[in-house]
Amino acid sequence: MLTGGLHLIIDGQTAVPLTVARVQRFLYHFPRLIGVRRITEPEVLSQKGGVCGIVIIAESHIAVHTRGTQVMADIFSCLGFDADQVLKAAKRLLGLVECRTRVIERLMPPPRAIETGLVEGRGGENDLQGKMDAVRTL
Numbered sequence: 001m002l003t004g005g006l007h008l009i010i011d012g013q014t015a016v017p018l019t020v021a022r023v024q025r026f027l028y029h030f031p032r033l034i035g036v037r038r039i040t041e042p043e044v045l046s047q048k049g050g051v052c053g054i055v056i057i058a059e060s061h062i063a064v065h066t067r068g069t070q071v072m073a074d075i076f077s078c079l080g081f082d083a084d085q086v087l088k089a090a091k092r093l094l095g096l097v098e099c100r101t102r103v104i105e106r107l108m109p110p111p112r113a114i115e116t117g118l119v120e121g122r123g124g125e126n127d128l129q130g131k132m133d134a135v136r137t138l
């Protein structure tokens with residue numbers, strides 16, 4: 001299997017609720033700090049009891065959701081990154097006073113398996129790729 005990148009999941013707590021402006025600044029500046037390219041402007045909005053925001057990066061996405069002082073963040077890059085350094089920067093910039101994290105290494109099958117259809121789950125009624133291919137021909 002080939003690496004498909006890293007996905008850092010952060011569930012944390014702040015001392016005070018994050019504002020729309022703070023999440024906006026985080027999503028605007030954080031990609032550059034961790035060495036990825038932002039390809040959209042951050043989209044951030046206030047929602048009942050919190051804030052949600054996302055920025056698309058060339059390598060995937062960074063998302064933040066809050067509810068009161070709870071913060072849930074996803075950082076995914078298909079190129080991978082130093083999870084410890086990225087976590088340290090996110091904790092500082094978001095003002096996390098405590099957090100729990102998970103790092104998921106995303107895996108991709110070797111290219112030959114994709115080309116030949118030897119990827120687990122392909123074929124039959126639930127063949128998502130087959131359905132996607134059919135839609136593309138419309």
